[in-house]
Amino acid sequence: GYIGLEVAASLTKAGKMVTVIEAAPRLLARVASPPVSAFFATRHGDAGVDIITGAAMSEIRHDNGGFVGATLEDGRQIDADMLVVGIGVAPNTDLAAQADLAIANGIVTDGTMRTSRPDIYAIGDGAFDGSGAYGLRIESVHNAQEQAERAAASITGNDVPRRQVPWFWSDQYDVKLQSAGVLPANNTDLHHVQRAGRREGGFSVWSFADDDLVAVEAIGDPAAYVLGKTCLESGRAPRPVQLADAGFDLKSFVADKPVA
Ligand SMILES: Cc1cc2nc3c(=O)[nH]c(=O)nc-3n(C[C@H](O)[C@H](O)[C@H](O)COP(=O)(O)OP(=O)(O)OC[C@H]3O[C@@H](n4cnc5c(N)ncnc54)[C@H](O)[C@@H]3O)c2cc1C
Structure with a gap:
């Protein structure tokens, strides 16, 4: 991982x-x-x-x-002289079970992060918000912060913010990966389009389930990451054939300008 x-x-x-x-x-x-x-x-x-x-x-x-x-x-x-075990985690739901909360791959919540008991909220790595488009338990800093905002809004009686597209980063050597959206696990039917970036060696991978854009991964290509995230948030994405065309003006498409 x-x-x-x-x-x-x-x-x-x-x-x-x-x-x-x-x-x-x-x-x-x-x-x-x-x-x-x-x-x-x-x-x-x-x-x-x-x-x-x-x-x-x-x-x-x-x-x-x-x-x-x-x-x-x-x-x-x-x-070897040293062993590093990095094999993921499983949520510890013992305390939640003692409180009789609904559990399924984490503590089940609705979109406001409220559990099956209305006076108890759950956020972060251990929370499973099954209500959203993603229907996943996500382990990331952005997810924990976003869920905290939603829970706080609900508790204080304010409008619950719109769900954001999950994003993530990883730094390895001199390489920065930025990704937005979610690649459905074990989905072998996805269609991937690779696009060269403006910086040397930079590129992005746009993944589609049928015609729906589900994730954008950018390596050394922050512009593609920002544009891809905007597409995922707006629900308006280029078609795979457009992305595969190196001459396609992605920036103008996202800015909603007529594309040459
Ligand atoms: C090595 C590592 C690298 C990571 N790198 C990234 C990264 O690059 N980008 C990214 O987005 N995410 C990364 N993550 C994931 C990210 O750290 C988590 O998704 C995030 O911290 C989740 O926030 P949280 O508040 O749910 O849990 P945590 O940050 O784990 O906080 C939970 C807190 O609750 C406390 N606690 C537990 N049980 C109890 C109890 N019974 N009573 C009181 N307190 C309790 C714990 O001590 C802890 O302080 C990484 C995680 C690890 C382990």
Whole structure:
């Protein structure tokens, strides 16, 4: 995942030799489009990181109480001095269950972040707002802040702000990824369009479910990120064939000017 890759980048920059072991068939399979996964696999490979995908770890090996390496399910042995486990989290809903709150992949809320008991609200990583278009439990700083605003508005009797498009970033080496929207997990029917950015090496990936834009990922291309986020927020996006055309004036399209 992103955290594991960020650690891999930082340790590599600090002069360490790093092996990434990923159970899924590609890096970032749960959260990124295939072109973005491929980009990061190449970037880490170029930096000297050994990436092993589709491989689960079966044993953590110790010698005299100290970590010495890992064994993979296929029998491969990776010797190492340090192990970083970055395998995600599961919400701890024990307290919510004691309070008889509805639970389903987190504490269930409505769009105002109110739980099944009207005098209890839930926000952040542990809250599952099933009412929105996304119907997901999202773990990000922006999500926690946005849900806090909605809960505060509801508690104080003010208008609850409109739901924002989720966004996220990740810094690895000299690369900044910015993404807006959500890539539905395990959705292999998405259509991805890659667009070169103005900066050297920069590009963006626009993902569509049928004709609906669902996510924009920008690597070293902040302009595409801003334009993509605007498209997702307005519900007005270019068609895949337009985006695939390098000469298409995306900026004018988003500004709603006639496109040449
Ligand atoms: C290593 C790492 C890197 C990350 N990087 C990014 C990133 O680059 N971008 C991004 O958007 N997100 C990132 N995230 C995710 C982001 O940190 C979380 O989504 C965000 O902090 C969620 O906010 P929260 O308030 O729900 O939970 P938290 O920030 O975890 O705060 C919950 C607080 O509740 C306290 N608490 C727990 N139980 C109790 C209790 N029973 N009573 C009282 N207090 C309690 C905890 O001690 C904690 O202080 C990262 C997360 C990790 C772990």
